[in-house]
Amino acid sequence: MIKQFIGLEWKQFKRSSYFQKGLAIKILMFLGVLYFGGIAVFLGGIAYFALKKMLPEQDPITVVNNFLIFWFMADLLLRFFMQQLPVMNVKPYMVIPVNRPTIIHYLLGRTSIHFFNFLSLLMFLPFSVVLIVQDYPVINVICWFIAMLSITLVLNFTNFLINKSNSVFYSLLTVLASFVALKMYNIFDVTIYFGQAFNALYNMPYLVLLPIALLVVIYKLNFNYVKSDFYLDGAISQKIKEADGLELNFLNRFGKTSTFLKNDIKLIMRNARPKQVMMMSFMFLFYGLVFYTQQTYKDMPAVLAFASIFITGGFLLSFGQLVPSWDSEYYKMLMSQNIPYRQYLESKWYLMVFAVFVSFILATPYLYFGVDIYLMILAGAFFNIGVNSFITLLGGALNRVPVELNTKAKAFSNTNGFNPTQLLIGLPKMLLPMLLFYVPYKLINFNAGLLVLGLSGVLGFVFKNAIFNLIERLYQKGKYKTIAAFSEKK
Amino acid sequence: MITTSNLSKAYNNVQVLNIEALEIPKGQSFGLVGNNGAGKTTYFSLLLDLIQPTSGHIESNGVLVSQSEDWKPFTSAFIDESFLIGYLTAEEYFYFIGDLRNQNKSDVDALLAQFEDFFHGEILNQKKYLRDLSKGNQKKAGIVAALIGNPEVIILDEPFANLDPTTQIRLKGIIKDLAASKGVTVLVSSHDLLHVTDVCERIVVLEKGEVVKDLETNEATLKELEAHFSGEVIA
Secondary structure: OHHHHHHHHHHHHHHOHHHOOOHHHHHHHHHHHHHHHHHHHHHHHHHHHHHHHHOOOOOHHHHHHHHHHHHHHHHHHHHHHHOOOOHHHOHHHOOOOOOHHHHHHHHHHHHOOOHHHHHHHHHHHHHHHHHHHOOOOHHHHHHHHHHHHHHHHHHHHHHHHHOOOHHHHHHHHHHHHHHHHHHHOOOOOHHHHHHHHHHHHHHOHHHHHHHHHHHHHHHHHHHHHHHHOOOOOOOOOOOOOOOOOOOOHHHHHHOOHHHHHHHHHHHHHHOHHHHHHHHHHHHHOOHHHHHHOOHHHHOOHHHHHHHHHHHHHHHHHHHHOOOOHHHHHHHHHHHHOOOOHHHHHHHHHHHHHHHHHHHHHHOHHHHHHOHHHHHHHHHHHHHHHHHHHHHHHHHHHOOOOOOOOOOOOOOOOOOOOOOHHHHHHHHHHHHHHHHHHHHHHHHOOHHHHHHHHHHHHHHHHHOHHHHHHHHHHHHHHOHHHHHHHHOOOO | OEEEEEEEEEEOOEEEEEEEEEEEOOOOEEEEEOOOOOOHHHHHHHHOOOOOOOEEEEEEOOEEOOOOOOOHHHEEEEOOHHHOOOOOEHHHHHHHHHHHOOOOHHHHHHHHHHOHHHHOOOOOOOOOEHHHOOHHHHHHHHHHHOOOOOOOEEEEEOOOOOOOHHHHHHHHHHHHHHHHHHOOEEEEEOOOHHHHHHHOOEEEEEEOOEEEEEEEOOOOHHHHHHHHHHHHHHO
16 A cells, blocks of 8 residues: 555646746756755755865764754754645545554655755754764764754654644744854853753764654654644644734825725735745845855955845745736636736735835845945935836746645745746846946946946836836736636646 | 627637527526537636637627626626635625625625624624635525625526535525516526525526526426426436
8 A cells, every 4th residue: 555655646746837837937947946955965965165265173973063053943943934744745645444553554654755854864964974074973873864864854843733822832942042152142051951962862873763762752742743733724734824804004195096905915914925035025135145255255346236135025036926916816706806906016026125125224234244335235225116016027927837825835845926027027026136236336446336226216206107008008908818827726 | 698609619619619609688587508519618617707608608788708708797706716815804895896896894894794694693793714614604694795885687506415404495586586676687696496496586507508498487397397307317
């Protein structure tokens, strides 16, 4: 039976929507996998030498052990968000004559083949290999490596036990945050104790039995939990959230557009996928830290301009590129309703402008890097509002990939709503501001660059109506194609 | 009210719909029956300008639906669950549709009050998003949403499917009332011959995209339809 399950699994993988896409996407995805896998291998491989160089007086394995607790905590947090027991897969097997234990073993077993587990493998394996090459005791390293994998799997299964409760998640988050805070302010270094534990795992190889035993126990717990309540409304049910009473009446001041604006905010708050995008766009705020802190980029202001676009444009870029896909699930209805495209699009535009505005306020701490940088972020914000927002909406007219709102995007299967056209449209969003800044900067000076960048945004804002007319026409023209594409079954 | 002329739709040269002429007068309750793939949903989608006709056109109240959008204010429809917004509660959804059709909150509330029976206490104040409702309840919400804003043309694709018996009977009452006393043109498709003969003054049978029967409903209609469809099975 298990053999057949595996066969089905393989078919599901091979025939899934993201393999049915064009060759270009396949190549891109392949490169993406290579990239992330490569980073992991590279980090794992280089970690030893990097640590040795940075902290010469400490043994790299000890340093790693001291920080492992953060890695594992972050791992668990991420899992909580992204990983759920794939219960939909077992529904068809519930009523056919297969032993329940077989199904449950299969259900649990297949979760071990998950991106997160591979990530761990890709990190720890090269590191362990380097250790062995560097003449560390082989037994210790191998046992340590097995221990790490076991702990990863323990987290994998722990997640399913706690996944349905938000309180667990928030307490976990609090614990993690306080660990970090305590360490940062040198009040209490919790890493020492966990570090000692992990070091012990390394120094006393026989201790590897501990995590393995833990793994067996937690697997058993999961097994029993699922088995005791193997019903559609039991352990394998999916969370149903109670509706929140969101009113959002303050938005009424936006008149006709407010109808859609309210809807869009509910869309973001109540669906897994847009929520994810929202969090992603928050991360973009920190993009500047990567660039502004490096000496190398100090003399490459065009690159800094590039970074500045990202700081205020995170939401615009990540949410905006999936307009109108966000409404793909009920697009037919919208199109048969008495609505002008204009209002619908304008609502999305307001949302993006608002996000840029909020991001800009949140970016105030960048003043620390100097007024020049801050002004650059301001100019970037103008550009985002006046130019990028329109480019994004224009790109949307060509976007015909449906999005499943309440399905979290899995790492690597995130091609839902991703196509080469998007990539092409994406280029000017990043290259244009660099150009607009760089040319006057080279010809005149830094401030001239800022001015041109900012003014381009103002210009776009002035011609908003004309641009919207154009965008509206484009959407109108692609209407039938979009409807057909959105109603395609996945 | 609705005039269809020389309408055809083909996908990759395979014709799925071909209606030479079909005239639906105002205030008629019009039923469309036919086996799977007969072209019922295709016809409704063309009526709503969701797909483009290969040839011909539909005129609704003097408006060419594929050319102008002026038919939208007086037309409403519930085709399938994709007409619902899953992450809204039923109330939010009704108010949203109300907003689109220029009905304020109290207008919508007044309309909803008439359908308390129909909802059977399972739609309003449920603290549940539409996506978490059962299929039948989703359908109830979708049908009532199609009645918001005093439309003159209402299109319902298989409204009886998934509904419980009580609701089916109530829905029949609602549809009859719309056509008879309010002069609304109601277009309904169904696989249930009994329901459709109960509700519709006129029934058109589609087969492989073509009109094969156009009946004025009377006592003999149900028998005739049953004979038609069982004959097909044998042949």
